Amino acid sequence: MSTEAAKRLLWLDDVSILFGGLKAVSHFNFHLKPRELCGLIGPNGAGKTTIFNLITGVYKPTSGAITLSGEGITQHPPFEIVKRGIARTFQNIRLFGELSVLDNVLISYHMKIGYNYPDLLLRTKRFVTVEADRVKKALSLLAIFGLDARADLVASSLPYGDQRRLEIARALATEPKALLLDEPAAGLNSREKVDLMETISMIRKRFDLSILLIEHDMKLVMGICERIVVLDHGEVIAEGSPREIQDNPKVIEAYLGVD
Amino acid sequence: MNKRFFLIAIPVVAALYGLDYFLNEYINEYVVRVIMNCGIACILSMSLNLVNGCAGQFSLGHAGFMAVGAYVAATLTTVFPAGPSFQSHLGVGMAILSGGIAAGLAGYLVGLPSLRLRGDYLAIVTLGFGEIIRIVILNIEAVGGPRGLPGIPRLSSFFWIYVWAAITGLVLFRIIRSSVGRALLSLREDEIAAESMGINTAKYKVQAFVISSFFAGIAGGLFAHYQGFVDPSSFSFNRSVEVVIMVVMGGMGSISGSVIGAIIVTVLPEFLRFLDKFRMVVFPLILIILMLLRPMGLLGHKEIWQLFRFKRSLKKAVA
Numbered sequence A: 001m002s003t004e005a006a007k008r009l010l011w012l013d014d015v016s017i018l019f020g021g022l023k024a025v026s027h028f029n030f031h032l033k034p035r036e037l038c039g040l041i042g043p044n045g046a047g048k049t050t051i052f053n054l055i056t057g058v059y060k061p062t063s064g065a066i067t068l069s070g071e072g073i074t075q076h077p078p079f080e081i082v083k084r085g086i087a088r089t090f091q092n093i094r095l096f097g098e099l100s101v102l103d104n105v106l107i108s109y110h111m112k113i114g115y116n117y118p119d120l121l122l123r124t125k126r127f128v129t130v131e132a133d134r135v136k137k138a139l140s141l142l143a144i145f146g147l148d149a150r151a152d153l154v155a156s157s158l159p160y161g162d163q164r165r166l167e168i169a170r171a172l173a174t175e176p177k178a179l180l181l182d183e184p185a186a187g188l189n190s191r192e193k194v195d196l197m198e199t200i201s202m203i204r205k206r207f208d209l210s211i212l213l214i215e216h217d218m219k220l221v222m223g224i225c226e227r228i229v230v231l232d233h234g235e236v237i238a239e240g241s242p243r244e245i246q247d248n249p250k251v252i253e254a255y256l257g258v259d
Numbered sequence B: 001m002n003k004r005f006f007l008i009a010i011p012v013v014a015a016l017y018g019l020d021y022f023l024n025e026y027i028n029e030y031v032v033r034v035i036m037n038c039g040i041a042c043i044l045s046m047s048l049n050l051v052n053g054c055a056g057q058f059s060l061g062h063a064g065f066m067a068v069g070a071y072v073a074a075t076l077t078t079v080f081p082a083g084p085s086f087q088s089h090l091g092v093g094m095a096i097l098s099g100g101i102a103a104g105l106a107g108y109l110v111g112l113p114s115l116r117l118r119g120d121y122l123a124i125v126t127l128g129f130g131e132i133i134r135i136v137i138l139n140i141e142a143v144g145g146p147r148g149l150p151g152i153p154r155l156s157s158f159f160w161i162y163v164w165a166a167i168t169g170l171v172l173f174r175i176i177r178s179s180v181g182r183a184l185l186s187l188r189e190d191e192i193a194a195e196s197m198g199i200n201t202a203k204y205k206v207q208a209f210v211i212s213s214f215f216a217g218i219a220g221g222l223f224a225h226y227q228g229f230v231d232p233s234s235f236s237f238n239r240s241v242e243v244v245i246m247v248v249m250g251g252m253g254s255i256s257g258s259v260i261g262a263i264i265v266t267v268l269p270e271f272l273r274f275l276d277k278f279r280m281v282v283f284p285l286i287l288i289i290l291m292l293l294r295p296m297g298l299l300g301h302k303e304i305w306q307l308f309r310f311k312r313s314l315k316k317a318v319a
Helices: A002-006 A048-055 A078-083 A101-108 A117-122 A125-144 A160-172 A190-207 A218-224 A242-247 A249-256 B003-026 B029-054 B062-077 B089-111 B120-138 B158-176 B179-189 B191-196 B201-227 B237-250 B255-293 B304-318
Strands: A010-019 A022-032 A037-041 A063-068 A086-088 A178-182 A210-214 A227-232 A235-240
Touching (some): A037 A048, A037 A190, A037 A218, A048 A086, A048 A210, A078 A086, A078 B191, A086 A160, A101 A125, A101 B179, A117 A125, A117 B158, A125 A160, A178 A190, A190 A210, A190 A218, A218 A242, A227 A242, A235 A242, A242 A249, B029 B062, B029 B255, B062 B120, B062 B201, B062 B237, B089 B120, B089 B158, B089 B201, B120 B237, B158 B179, B158 B201, B158 B255
Parallel strands (some): A037 A210, A086 A178, A178 A210
Antiparallel strands (some): A010 A022, A010 A063, A227 A235
């Protein structure tokens, strides 16, 4: 048991959530191992994004418990959960549109602010060095995504694909142990999708973290995930390697229906 | 705190002191009065900008905070038994500071509901707060109730008003240009994303309210000690709206924009006095035209010096 538990970075134990009478997610059991790349798929309305919102604390589960590295995070507010190491992106991009690309990343460093009001009011040495370090760090992170040259631009002026990449960069700036990507390929063309696949594999290696991925693009999911969980009507209907999932009759039924 | 700061601050303070003398000796009282009102309006608009413009929390109760500051400071210098000891520049300074702190506390109380409300709903709550303050003052006999509070020592000079305006501008500017400022801006842009990036949104909303209302209280204290008289009607809903106009016209989140907005809203009606009864028709018309031409406010999200730098870099790009 203890060795089994140690292998779990994130653990959802029998989690359910009700919206009025609707069971959006019911008795969901799931764990994410360190450095794992896991896919979460399912038809529209299956409850995938709800699960993301449960993990990140946007929703509180009706029953069940969520544990991160052995610590219960079920009742924590979102900003506490980020501090403990879970970062996310959003299905419909939620950048700080009117702020610069650089500021978007700098905001993620705020939780380790490193100075207090007297420092910032008096512009002490501590303030100046912390700020300079942050900018340097943010720029080198943006460089990985090829965005450093456009750090001064307003985020909403970036092309769509770059906005998606910036959102990932912003999430990585919180230095997470687990990264949750909510349909990162939505709205990208096939060329950009290939780039994204490479980016995701690169992130995992370079930042040494686990990734949980919601995606509708089967080629992408099957191509990079080690393990896939299939969800329908809030319940897990299948789990396994991409190979197993592809051949699973239940999955085919959920996506295509039966005659 | 570096050398450059003192190199700028000392001449500025000296210049303000000199100007104070000059205005009192050579300029007629009406013009001086408009200049003083400008300074107070600047403090009000810059401070409201932190809540409305940066943190994106629509507050319509700024006059209420100003009233708290004005009455607390004025009470300390007049009604309070220890009154006479407050009748000096130092005493008035302390009284005004106390007014600011009291307003800051009021800001904390109003900040709390803002955790649950946003947009129009928050605007209504803050509006309600402003009115409650006014009505409460209206019913406190000890501070004169509806008759107002006369006999306040007229000790807030041009110098003190503009020193406080400079402090307000400097403090707010430094807050905005820091991690705290970025946290506030992220609230305005997208609260859910901010929370998901580790920003304690509740904490920063309340902080924004406290800082903003502190300076509104300071403005109130300066106002009271400049007028020598305060009554509840000075802090009506109209005053709050006026400050919102200054902020929106100057540009949300732009401190220099707020200053320009404050000056326009204070000075323009004076220039329109020749229109007599049509003044209050033409003034709103000018505001409407300004907003149509520059819907993001005069400066948008930028500071005035950023606009110039932008143009310069454009020229470079063209050449």
